[in-house]
Amino acid sequence: SFQLAQTGRVFIQSDGSLLIRMATVDDSGMYACRIASVGSTPEIERFRLQVEVPITIFPTPAKIVVQPGMNAFLHCQAYGNPRPRVAWSRDGYDVSRDPRFSVYPNGTLIIQRTLEQDMGSYLCVANNGVSNPAQRIVMLQLRESLRASIEQVEERKREGETLYLTCSGFGYPTPSITWEKNGLPLTSDQRIKIQGGSLRVINLALEDTGTYTCIVMNDEEKVEDTVSIQVTPFDLLPSTCVDSASKVKCSLIVAARLCGHTRYSRPCCESCQREKTRIMQQSSTILG
Known part of the structure; x- marks a missing residue:
């Protein structure tokens, strides 16, 4: 404790009262007033000041x-x-x-x-x-920013094959996944099957060539990923192809006229190409 002295803010009035102007938090504390006269016991009165903020x-x-x-x-x-x-x-x-x-x-x-x-x-x-x-x-x-990702796939397909596309959508709030082809919505039908991020197109045709887009979106955001698919005619075989199956198996496939199916023509590419050339030459001879 210390004795107060008059300052620019603190004044001791003539009646003994204490005046503090513009009180601050620092002025909070216990104050004591001491009254003493000659030959008598001093009297002390204490006051607690709390400056409220x-x-x-x-x-x-x-x-x-x-x-x-x-x-x-x-x-x-x-x-x-x-x-x-x-x-x-x-x-x-x-x-x-x-x-x-x-x-x-x-x-x-x-x-x-x-x-x-x-x-x-x-x-x-x-x-x-x-x-x-x-x-x-x-x-x-x-919230988590959305991401869309189509799994890598072979972008060149043959007529009659099946196209499988898988798209993963990440983020929060949980997004929905839809598909478009060349900017137009895709829906399921006899050849197209859509289940969320899974897209399957069976018996591919030339008109299935195009850009496929996976759209991942919620109420706050929209992102997408795309892949371009090229469907080539079935009879467009590579210029150089070699049978990967045995000669016996390929002979049976040719004899059964199964070269029109990708599943059989691919392992017997050379034999099927040779058979196709033979048929074309035979047709030319008959027409001639």
Whole structure:
């Protein structure tokens, strides 16, 4: 303790009262008035001064966006005198009871390993028991940028073959997956089968040539990936081809007239090409 002296803000009045102008938090504390006269015991009167500062909450973003599974930090830094304490709740429930939730001394709420059910509004209330409580609402939203990826596939196909395309869509909120060909929507029919990210086209025809697009989208974002497919005529065989199957098997395939099917013509490319040439020459002879 120390004896007060008159300053520009502190005045000792003639009636013994103490006047403090423009009081600040630093002026808070215990004050003692001592009255003494000659030959008598001094009398001391003590007073506690508490300078109240209204509670305010430092402005921070009202919405926090994080990826699912990441930690979220919701800020609520409060000022005031006496120093306020911060409590967080959601729908009237004290979130600090959850082991994944904790409140730092500075008022920040930490949510570890965020889950889908953590999304929503959180109420921060700062109170010191003296001033009017202050509060603010912080919204937590989970979001992960979308990605679309079509698995690598052979882009040249033959008539009659089957095309398989698989597209993976990643992100949050969970996206939907649709398909387009040359900018027009694709739907399932007798030859086309679509199940989410899976696209199958059987018995390919020349008109199936084009650009296939996988569209991954949700309410907030849209991304896509594309692949170009070229369907070549069945009779357009490579200029140089060699049988990979045995001569006996290829002879049987030719005799059974199965060269029109890719499954059989591919391993017997040379034999089927030779048979096709023979038939064309025979036809030319007859016509001639």
